[in-house]
Amino acid sequence: MNRTEVPPGTARAVRVGAGDLVRVIDVEGGQVGDVFAFTGSGRELTEHHSAAHTRAGIDRLFPAVGESFVTDRRRPILTLVEDTSPGEHDMLIPACDPARYAALGAPGHRSCAANLREALAEAGMGFTGPIPQPINVFMRIPVGEDGRLSWLTASSRPGDAVTLRAEMDCVIVVSACPQDLVRISDAGLSPLAIETVHNGGNPA
Amino acid sequence: MNRTEVPPGTARAVRVGAGDLVRVIDVEGGQVGDVFAFTGSGRELTEHHSAAHTRAGIDRLFPAVGESFVTDRRRPILTLVEDTSPGEHDMLIPACDPARYAALGAPGHRSCAANLREALAEAGMGFTGPIPQPINVFMRIPVGEDGRLSWLTASSRPGDAVTLRAEMDCVIVVSACPQDLVRISDAGLSPLAIETVHNGGNPA
Numbered sequence: 457m458n459r460t461e462v463p464p465g466t467a468r469a470v471r472v473g474a475g476d477l478v479r480v481i482d483v484e485g486g487q488v489g490d491v492f493a494f495t496g497s498g499r500e501l502t503e504h505h506s507a508a509h510t511r512a513g514i515d516r517l518f519p520a521v522g523e524s525f526v527t528d529r530r531r532p533i534l535t536l537v538e539d540t541s542p543g544e545h546d547m548l549i550p551a552c553d554p555a556r557y558a559a560l561g562a563p564g565h566r567s568c569a570a571n572l573r574e575a576l577a578e579a580g581m582g583f584t585g586p587i588p589q590p591i592n593v594f595m596r597i598p599v600g601e602d603g604r605l606s607w608l609t610a611s612s613r614p615g616d617a618v619t620l621r622a623e624m625d626c627v628i629v630v631s632a633c634p635q636d637l638v639r640i641s642d643a644g645l646s647p648l649a650i651e652t653v654h655n656g657g658n659p660a
Numbered sequence: 661m662n663r664t665e666v667p668p669g670t671a672r673a674v675r676v677g678a679g680d681l682v683r684v685i686d687v688e689g690g691q692v693g694d695v696f697a698f699t700g701s702g703r704e705l706t707e708h709h710s711a712a713h714t715r716a717g718i719d720r721l722f723p724a725v726g727e728s729f730v731t732d733r734r735r736p737i738l739t740l741v742e743d744t745s746p747g748e749h750d751m752l753i754p755a756c757d758p759a760r761y762a763a764l765g766a767p768g769h770r771s772c773a774a775n776l777r778e779a780l781a782e783a784g785m786g787f788t789g790p791i792p793q794p795i796n797v798f799m800r801i802p803v804g805e806d807g808r809l810s811w812l813t814a815s816s817r818p819g820d821a822v823t824l825r826a827e828m829d830c831v832i833v834v835s836a837c838p839q840d841l842v843r844i845s846d847a848g849l850s851p852l853a854i855e856t857v858h859n860g861g862n863p864a
Contacts, residue, residue, distance in 0.1 A: 517807030603721030
């Protein structure tokens with residue numbers, strides 16, 4: 457088992473092989489994480505998890521345990537195999553980015569979009585397309601009457617985790633979301649952790 | 661006023677300037693349309709409407725009349741100014757594509773994804789990124805309990821239309837969705853039409 461700490465407001469990339477397990481842990485609780493999965497040949501990432509194609513594949517806004525996230529080519533890339541959190545996650549909202557913080561009056565603020573580019577570059581990987589819509593673990597965006605969206609604070613507790621199985625060799629990026637102007641994470645940004653276990657072993 | 665017919669199962673691209681009105685008309689009723697908006701400099705389209713960024717901007721699954729679609733850089737690109745249909749549209753589901761039809765047992769079937777590439781190429785425009793998640797006018801994908809999605813048949817009537825105002829110079833592509841294996845459009849594919857009016861005139 458390998459463990460990668462993701463300091464508050466930053467991101468880390470890990471490479472996994474088909475069959476490996478990836479656990480994303482909310483170490484202190486109440487922290488939103490933006491998760492991305494990419495694949496490709498060599499160092500160029502040409503395919504990525506897709507929120508829209510996943511919704512169409514499962515007829516649901518977010519996978520249930522046992523269901524898979526698919527890529528923009530509709531190929532399964534990650535399966536949700538366990539969730540010890542209250543199970544509230546989001547797949548409707550984009551990564552926070554420089555334009556978002558500029559509109560909030562905080563130009564130059566860290567963002568999940570910039571974190572993603574940094575983490576991939578540090579891992580020696582290239583991705584030139586637009587930022588894919590992330591899998592926002594522990595993020596609470598309930599859909600109400602008439603399709604209205606509410607932005608609530610994460611309800612995850614210390615140690616809560618989602619476990620994903622890689623369905624193909626891929627690069628997974630986890631950003632501990634730096635958003636501290638809209639209260640989607642609990643007071644104070646906190647770290648996440650990524651645990652990976654080779655080829656279907658048990659991370660527990 | 662310019663009118664462009666969109667034959668069943670095909671797409672057309674139109675260029676519009678900031679302030680122009682674009683009306684997408686369901687000529688015979690019950691026909692889903694995939695709408696895309698791109699901008700850029702010269703012939704290279706580098707920015708596009710974004711479903712995810714639009715949701716975050718309006719706190720809603722689909723804009724109400726008076727609200728805007730924004731790009732992946734969070735800039736307003738289209739505003740919904742009128743809707744004479746029953747008002748059921750989708751912004752959760754991706755464009756149908758070759759992988760979708762292969763999975764449905766119909767490899768080689770026409771698709772909105774291929775239609776988009778063709779229509780842009782015919783208009784002399786280039787776009788190399790992944791297909792953006794479309795604005796699916798007249799498509800009924802209600803969100804039920806626990807985030808479950810239902811695929812219902814379009815309820816739009818002959819002549820129903822949505823009118824959009826361009827907030828910047830852009831290229832708009834409308835695909836009369838060729839999906840005839842899942843009953844999202846009423847029996848038999850039918851045409852759409854695009855009417856454009858320069859600089860805020862009245863298309864009626």
